[in-house]
Amino acid sequence: MVFWERDWWSKWWEKQRQRDCCDCECSWTTAIVCLVVLAVLGGALALLVLAFAVLNTPTASADDALLTRFDLAPAPNSTSTARPPLQLLSYNATVTVSLRNPNLHYGVTFGAVAAAFSFNGTRFDESGTVPTLDLGARKEAAVRLRVGAVGRALPKLTAAGAAEFARQKDAGVFEVEVRLDTVMQYKGRKTKCPLAVICPVSLQLVDPDVAATSFQKSKCTILRAKISGC
Secondary structure (H helix, E strand, C coil), X not given: CHHHHHHHHHHHHHXXXXXXXXXXXXXXXXXXXXXXXXXXHHHHHHHHXXXXXXXXXXXXXEEEEEEEEEEEEECCCCCCCCCCCCEEEEEEEEEEEEEECCCCCCCEEECCEEEEEEECCEEEEEEEEECCEEECCCCEEEEEEEEEEEEEEXXXXXXXXXXXXXXXXXXXXXXXXXXXXXXXXXXXCCCCEEEEEEEEXXXXXCXXXXXXXXXXXXXXXXXXXXXXXX
């Protein structure tokens, strides 16, 4: 009788242990599934917040450029010794700037774009313009600017600027700044945001008959007005 009771007790205890282990495993499995579901829901919520609540500033880069003429010479009738002679610039340049909208939901509208080219802090061309541009969410558009002139006067170019022009001409590479000024507006928002895109570009003077040219892409700086909604 004693042996039978011990045998029965051992079997009962083994069944209880197995059941407890099963309940433990089920609890851990349920907990892991719950954590995975919460992680997925949290990620989806974060994505919605980024898409609808956060407004990201557009980005830009100078992707291509071509300089076929860049000559500086003193004006023929500039003989005054009281100040540096008036410099005349002849040039032909083409620059392509890419604008990107990183927002997941909001499209962006750019008003008319005014383009300006500068050398050594002196603007030498402000004739470039681009019409209104719409850029959808996660989209990109290229803006191509082509400027040129013969004998354009640069009254603000200093003697140091003329000397820097000569130095860069000897080096074979000119450092030029391209600036785009516009007004940006997010789709569905009323606020209009003044925006400036500043792109430093290194331009190598090339023969216009040569098709193959090399250009190092450069990142542009975005200056956005500190206005609520921008």
